[in-house]
Amino acid sequence: SYELAQPLSVSVALGQTAIITCGGNNIGSKSVNWYQQKPGQAPVLVIYTDSSRPSGIPERFSGSNSGNTATLTIYRAQAGDEADYYCQVWDSNFYVFGTGTKVTVL
């Protein structure tokens, strides 16, 4: 089965840039989506098809995908960006989520 590996945690200073990776075999050939989940809340889509932002998502959120790694970048991190982030793809008739990354804003 297809697996997506994410770092368990990422820390970023307020106003700086956070980079969250999502590793998978030849993930660059797939379409990657990213979700933000705050404690006690449902997930929210922040990036779809590698790099597109849904309406209402700040331009500070950016996505890219190539080779074996997809990346979610959060520019000018704010306290409100503290959350768990999950990548997600489709593989062989299944949707697969990454292991999740907890982002802490210092």
Next chain:
Amino acid sequence: EVQLLESGGGLVQPGGSLGLSCAASGFTFNNYAMSWVRQAPGKGLEWVSAISHNGGTTYYADSVKGRFTISRDNSKNTLYLQMNSLRVEDMAVYYCAKHGARTVTTIGAFYIWGQGTMVTVSS
């Protein structure tokens, strides 16, 4: 406003059954594929099942295949998940989620999520 509201969660014994519902509003329900996604306490997200806009195509995670059944009633704008032979490892918050297209596609994302309903499996 686009909204999804799950219901039907609760406490069930191992081996028991439970049916979940997801009432949709604010969009043309029969134009979109839908999914169920679950999250065990303190764990990550796990996709459970998906269904096309007209119910003609369904997909299941290996962990629930043969035990769970996804369905929809477009006349009632409602998505369902029938869960049989429940196991302790099925205990989770179950979310319904709206896709961005009619079919379950390779580029499928979950654009809108409900608030979830908790399923507890315990004796």
